[in-house]
Amino acid sequence: MHRSLRTLIALFIAVGLLAGLLSACAAPAAPTVQPSVTPTQAMPEVAPAGSFPMTGTDDLGREFSLDAPAQRVVSLAPNLTEILFAIGAGDQVVGVTTFCNHPPEAATRTQVGGFTSDTIAIEQVVALEPDLVLSTGGFQLETIEALDALGIPVLALDPNTLEGVVGAIGAIGWATGHGDEAIALVEQMTARIDAVKAAVADIPADERLTVYWQIWDEPLMAAGPRSFPGELITLAGGVNIFEDTDDFYPTVAAEEVVTRNPQVIMGPDMAGPALTIETLQQRPGWGALDAVQHGRIHVIADDTVSRAGPRLVDALEAIATALYPERFGE
Numbered sequence: 451m452h453r454s455l456r457t458l459i460a461l462f463i464a465v466g467l468l469a470g471l472l473s474a475c476a477a478p479a480a481p482t483v484q485p486s487v488t489p490t491q492a493m494p495e496v497a498p499a500g501s502f503p504m505t506g507t508d509d510l511g512r513e514f515s516l517d518a519p520a521q522r523v524v525s526l527a528p529n530l531t532e533i534l535f536a537i538g539a540g541d542q543v544v545g546v547t548t549f550c551n552h553p554p555e556a557a558t559r560t561q562v563g564g565f566t567s568d569t570i571a572i573e574q575v576v577a578l579e580p581d582l583v584l585s586t587g588g589f590q591l592e593t594i595e596a597l598d599a600l601g602i603p604v605l606a607l608d609p610n611t612l613e614g615v616v617g618a619i620g621a622i623g624w625a626t627g628h629g630d631e632a633i634a635l636v637e638q639m640t641a642r643i644d645a646v647k648a649a650v651a652d653i654p655a656d657e658r659l660t661v662y663w664q665i666w667d668e669p670l671m672a673a674g675p676r677s678f679p680g681e682l683i684t685l686a687g688g689v690n691i692f693e694d695t696d697d698f699y700p701t702v703a704a705e706e707v708v709t710r711n712p713q714v715i716m717g718p719d720m721a722g723p724a725l726t727i728e729t730l731q732q733r734p735g736w737g738a739l740d741a742v743q744h745g746r747i748h749v750i751a752d753d754t755v756s757r758a759g760p761r762l763v764d765a766l767e768a769i770a771t772a773l774y775p776e777r778f779g780e
Contacts, residue, residue, distance in 0.1 A: 519627030520582030650687030718752035
């Protein structure tokens with residue numbers, strides 16, 4: 451019988467592990483009966499925790515099955531590689547991509563190519579004799595189809611929210627025989643999230659700092675509320691100036707940023723050269739922005755804020771500390 455990762459998440463909630471992930475403002479009341487969860491994205495369905503054979507559907511709606519915990523895993527995405535190592539399944543990882551650079555041990559595994567199907571060497575994947583391949587889906591459909599044809603199990607996981615990341619951690623934990631470690635990791639993440647939330651909880655709504663997150667400068671692209679930066683800004687006690695858009699990363703006009711006048715400007719370190727006072731002042735009207743006037747411009751490590759993995763909590767702590775340093779001992 452198929453059961454959904456919603457069930458696992460509900461169990462996490464029942465023991466208080468996901469309180470920090472499901473509310474940006476206050477912890478929810480402890481459920482007294484089986485809790486109801488409305489995930490922000492479709493969650494992959496798997497069999498009951500710890501049971502094998504493991505059957506279900508993944509984020510692409512594909513059926514998959516495992517007869518036993520995977521012992522030879524190829525990861526085709528950096529975030530999935532990070533999850534594997536974070537739950538203690540690093541020794542089972544036999545192949546990774548050229549982008550899998552964390553933890554450092556990942557670089558010692560055989561590299562099977564890049565992130566897209568046209569850069570992944572199927573023959574290298576097959577030669578590693580994996581009993582499970584982890585994929586993100588979208589950019590790797592051709593690779594997935596080729597591996598399917600060869601009878602190699604592929605689990606596609608493409609989380610785009612913190613809740614989705616928890617689902618991916620759970621799925622990978624049980625697929626590799628590290629369910630307990632997956633729960634422990636979620637516990638650790640939630641404790642840190644709760645600490646951030648507690649530190650900013652008493653900030654009045656009208657005193658919360660407004661934030662413009664710049665993901666790119668030509669054209670100007672901001673972070674919407676459905677993106678990881680958008681979600682983290684809210685958890686950190688900030689207000690995203692483009693929280694009224696439905697896009698993950700909307701293209702915006704420079705004049706609109708001036709109109710909304712953010713108190714803080716942030717972005718990933720890959721955009722660092724475009725996020726200096728000197729560069730920002732070159733745009734008409736931007737020199738008068740509150741953030742520029744007060745030098746409140748911060749860059750956050752891109753790998754932590756863009757990868758759907760455990761280090762999103764590192765990014766949350768960095769964002770919160772940048773916004774309210776006095777509340778975090780800075």
